[in-house]
Amino acid sequence: MDILRAEMEKKRKELEDKNLMNSKRKYFRRGDLTAKELEKYKSNLNQSGSDAATSSKDLQEGNKAETDVKHNIVPRQEVINKLRDRGEPILLFGESEIDACKRLRKCELLEPEVNRGFRNDLQEAMEQVDQEYLNDFLKSNSSGNGTKTKGHLEKPSVTYEEIFEMAKKMGRGNREHDMSTIVHFIQLLLFKWDDQLHNRSQEIKMATKGKLQGATYAQTQVYLKPLLRKLKNFSLPEDISDSLTEIVVHLLNRNYLKASDAYLQMAIGNAPWPIGVTMVGIHARTGREKIFSKNVAHVMNDETQRKYIQALKRLMTKCQEYYPTDPSRCVEYQPPSAEEGGSES
Numbered sequence: 001m002d003i004l005r006a007e008m009e010k011k012r013k014e015l016e017d018k019n020l021m022n023s024k025r026k027y028f029r030r031g032d033l034t035a036k037e038l039e040k041y042k043s044n045l046n047q048s049g050s051d052a053a054t055s056s057k058d059l060q061e062g063n064k065a066e067t068d069v070k071h072n073i074v075p076r077q078e079v080i081n082k083l084r085d086r087g088e089p090i091l092l093f094g095e096s097e098i099d100a101c102k103r104l105r106k107c108e109l110l111e112p113e114v115n116r117g118f119r120n121d122l123q124e125a126m127e128q129v130d131q132e133y134l135n136d137f138l139k140s141n142s143s144g145n146g147t148k149t150k151g152h153l154e155k156p157s158v159t160y161e162e163i164f165e166m167a168k169k170m171g172r173g174n175r176e177h178d179m180s181t182i183v184h185f186i187q188l189l190l191f192k193w194d195d196q197l198h199n200r201s202q203e204i205k206m207a208t209k210g211k212l213q214g215a216t217y218a219q220t221q222v223y224l225k226p227l228l229r230k231l232k233n234f235s236l237p238e239d240i241s242d243s244l245t246e247i248v249v250h251l252l253n254r255n256y257l258k259a260s261d262a263y264l265q266m267a268i269g270n271a272p273w274p275i276g277v278t279m280v281g282i283h284a285r286t287g288r289e290k291i292f293s294k295n296v297a298h299v300m301n302d303e304t305q306r307k308y309i310q311a312l313k314r315l316m317t318k319c320q321e322y323y324p325t326d327p328s329r330c331v332e333y334q335p336p337s338a339e340e341g342g343s344e345s
Contacts, residue, residue, distance in 0.1 A: 073101050086111075128218060153194045158184045160323075167252045170245050175238070178245045179231045185248050186224065186231075189315045192322050193217055216314070223311035226304050240266065240305075244312075251316065254325035259316060267309050 074082075079101050080090045086107055091100055158166075166181045197205075197214055204210045230236040236244075243266035250259035320330060 073098060074104070079104050082108075128215075132214075153187075153191045156184065156187045156191055158188070160188060163188065164252050167249055170249055175241060176234050179234055179236060179241060182241075182244050182248050183228060183231045185252070186228065186315065189319055189322070190221065190224070193220075193315075193318050220311040220314050223307040224315075227308035227312070247312075247316070251319050254323055255329045256316070256320045256325070256331050257329050260331045263313060263316065267313075 076097055079097070082104055083090050083100070088103070088107060091097075092103075095103070163181060163184050166177070166184070170178045170181055194217065197217055200210060205214070227236070231241075243262060246262045247259050247266070250256070250262060324330070
């Protein structure tokens with residue numbers, strides 16, 4: 001009974017909301033109720049139509065924006081290269097190429113040039129060698145005959161025998177003569193190294209190991225430029241020039257073991273304070289005579305000096321390869337292979 005009464009009250013309230021009944025009228029016409037329901041239906045239909053038009057407009061704007069993104073998208077290969085340079089995956093699971101391009105743009109905005117700090121001069125030299133080999137390969141294919149690269153060094157005017165004779169007067173106080181002999185010897189080793197690289201086959205040049213060898217040579221050549229400039233201007237510090245003189249004399253005598261000892265003496269020294277302490281107090285103390293500039297570690301002075309000292313060690317290794325001697329006077333002796341051939345005696 002209560003349920004029936006509640007349902008009657010609900011119907012009465014609906015009729016009052018539609019203004020079909022009032023206090024003066026206790027009944028309503030069925031046609032008025034149908035007219036009210038039809039009016040409500042039309043209003044709902046118009047509202048849904050406007051919503052559909054709005055959603056259709058939004059859809060068109062979204063398609064237009066997506067079209068603009070497609071027109072401004074970066075080529076896929078460029079996206080792959082840039083993501084690899086940044087150490088990012090080229091494509092995530094479930095990611096489209098457009099999403100990968102957007103991720104790249106986000107990385108570029110948040111961390112611009114993030115990978116430049118991890119690059120070093122060896123990587124740059126590797127890139128230069130890659131481009132040089134590629135240009136040579138394309139040029140040889142187009143012309144039909146292989147030509148040497150533009151960076152091929154000219155043959156030095158001084159031969160090994162003449163340098164050997166000049167070395168007999170080294171270490172006698174004539175620093176200009178010593179520096180000139182050192183310059184000629186370094187240029188000779190660089191020429192032989194460069195000639196060895198250029199005489200390789202194209203397959204070896206394009207291999208990873210061949211590219212690394214070419215990059216090492218290019219890096220060594222750059223590292224030695226400050227040293228050669230100081231030697232030609234006779235402005236090299238006396239302690240370094242004396243050590244270089246001793247190293248070159250041992251190399252020309254093919255005593256690579258003593259040359260290595262002299263190199264270590266110059267590079268890391270044997271002073272109690274390797275970074276260089278020349279004044280330890282106002283009073284003379286025991287062992288003070290061991291603390292002077294010649295015994296300091298020159299590799300710790302500055303970056304430029306460290307680089308050409310490192311490059312000098314590479315030349316010493318190449319010198320042992322080009323001018324072999326007895327195993328007892330070699331450092332990490334390796335028998336010369338057949339393809340390396342004999343050297344000048």
